[in-house]
Amino acid sequence: MQKAYKILRIYTLLVWESFSFAVQSLRANWLRTILSLFGVTIGVFAIITVFTVVDSLERSIKESLNFLGKDVLYIQKWPWVFGPEYPWWKYxxxxxxxxxxxxxxxxxAQNASAVALFAGRGGVVLQSGSFSVEEVTLRGVTYTYSAVANVELAEGRYFLPHEIDNGLNVAIIGHEIARTLFPNRSAVGKDIRLKGRKLRVIGVMKREGANFLGAPSSDKSCIVPFLFFSKLYRVGKDGREPIIALKGKESDVGLMRLEAEARGLMRRKRALRPTEEDNFAINRPEFLTNQLNAIFAVLNLAGGVIGSFAMLVGAFGIANIMFVSVKERTSIIGVQKSLGAKNFFILNQFLFEAVFLSLFGGMIGLFLVWLISFASLGSLELELTLSNILRGVVLSAVVGVLSGILPAWSAARLDPVKAIRTGE
Known part of the structure; x- marks a missing residue:
């Protein structure tokens, strides 16, 4: 135990002395040090900036799609398919x-934790007294809608079963609607008008804010019972399309059982023969997220390739400086080795110098990225995440090791006699 402690102490002292020599060398040649930092700084700045922008863009887009819900399947007439070969005539x-x-x-449906029906309409106008709000998204829903979609209330309550079943004139409105129609007072219990029909406000949803894609926001949404909605607008053929939403269970990984069950139930209800194709579509929000993940993977790869060229320039710059440093300190290396310094000590001395130089340049690059994250880009909020910080630090350390290993190895292999004579 004491022997192991003694060996650990010796190696710790060697590492500390190597680090001290590296810091002293960098301080003695501060101008050269600063100039050699630029390549790594620019490289880390370029790569981490791209990763930060792509990550922030991905987060904002996925947050914009939160209204689709999680672990939810949608039975609709039209499938969510993109591309020039979209066979619309089939649907x-x-x-x-x-x-x-x-x-x-x-x-x-045995594999669904909840099933809901809803239909929507945009461009609706709501009024209260002399106040009005336009471009409202109106949605008629069944009682289980809150179990499928996340309806978070800031005040008031959700619908009661008899209000939904009887299509009563009640509504839950968004934050912006409440603020516009009822400034400086609560909207709960107040009346609003929709197409001349009076609605009693029973709840106000939490403020959501603008999203990156401009997708439907709860702030300008109004939810009413489905049967009340169908009294105001035509629903079905030549009208608004009702959508059946099924919430999966946690045990159903990938919602495979639920999708198969939903397909079987719809074919059974519509009396489709085994040889006939489905005349409905089962859409999954994962389709959109998978498409986005593929796009962002390409963007990350492109950003990494572009930034790697700057890192390559920085690596060559550090390697060149380290070779010059070895040349300048050849006689000192000879003296150190003649006094008993091991190759390990000489190797660590120059390797620490290269790694420290690269890390310092990388930290400056990360600091610049952090400053850029405060820039205002509208609804896109840049955030320098911990994963990107660690990525920048690890990248800088790897560049330091790769660019410093050859100069450090050449210094460690110097013959002490020849090294001292070279410095004379």
Whole structure:
């Protein structure tokens, strides 16, 4: 135990002395040190900036898609497909969902934790007294809608079952609607008007704020019972399409069982023969996120390749400086080795210098990225995450090791007699 402690103490002292020699060398040649920092600084700055922008962009887009819900399947007429080869003619004559189909799926779906039906309409105008708010997204929902979509209330309450079943004139409104129609007072218990019909406000949703994609925000949304919605607007064929949403269970990984069950129930309800294709689509939000992940992976790769060229320049700069440093200190290396310094000590001395130089340049690059994160880019908020900070530090350390290993190895292999004579 004492022997192991003694060996550990010796190696700790060697490492500390190597680090001290490296710091002294860098301080003695501060101008050269600063100039050699630029390559690594620019490289780390370029790479981490790209990663930060892409990560922030990915986070903002995915947050904009939060209204689709998590672990939810949507039964609709149209599939979520993109590209120039979109076969729209196959789907245009499909039937839309009906309330009876929703009740059938809700009754027999064993792998769904909740099933809801909703339909929406944009560009609605709500009024209260002399105040009005335009471009409101109106949504008619069934009672289980809150279990499928996240309806967070700042005040008031959610619908009661009898309010939904009877299509009563009640509504839950968004934060911006409440602030516009009822400034400086609570909207709960107040009346608003929609197409001349009076609605009693029973709840106000939490403020969500603007999202990056301009996707529907709860701030300008109004939720009403589905049957009340169907009294105001035509629902079904030649009207608003009702959407059946199924919330999966945690035990159903990937929602595979739920999707298969939903497909079987819809085919059964619509009496489709085994040889007939589905006349409905089962859409998954994961389709959009997977497409986004592929795009962001390409952007990260492109940013990494572009930034790696700057890092390569910085690595060559550090390697060149280290070779010059070895040449200048050849006689000192000879004296150290003649006094008993091991190759390990000489190697660490120059390797620490290269790594410290690279890390210092990388930290400056990270600091510049942190400053840029305060820039105002509208709804896109840049955030320098801990993972990107660690990525920058590790990248700087690796560049320091790779650029310093050859100069350090050449210094460690010097013959002490020849090294002393070279310095004379």
């Amino acid at each position: 245009v004559n499909r039937p839309v969902n009906t309330y009876e189909e929703y009740e059938f799926v809700a009754r027999y």
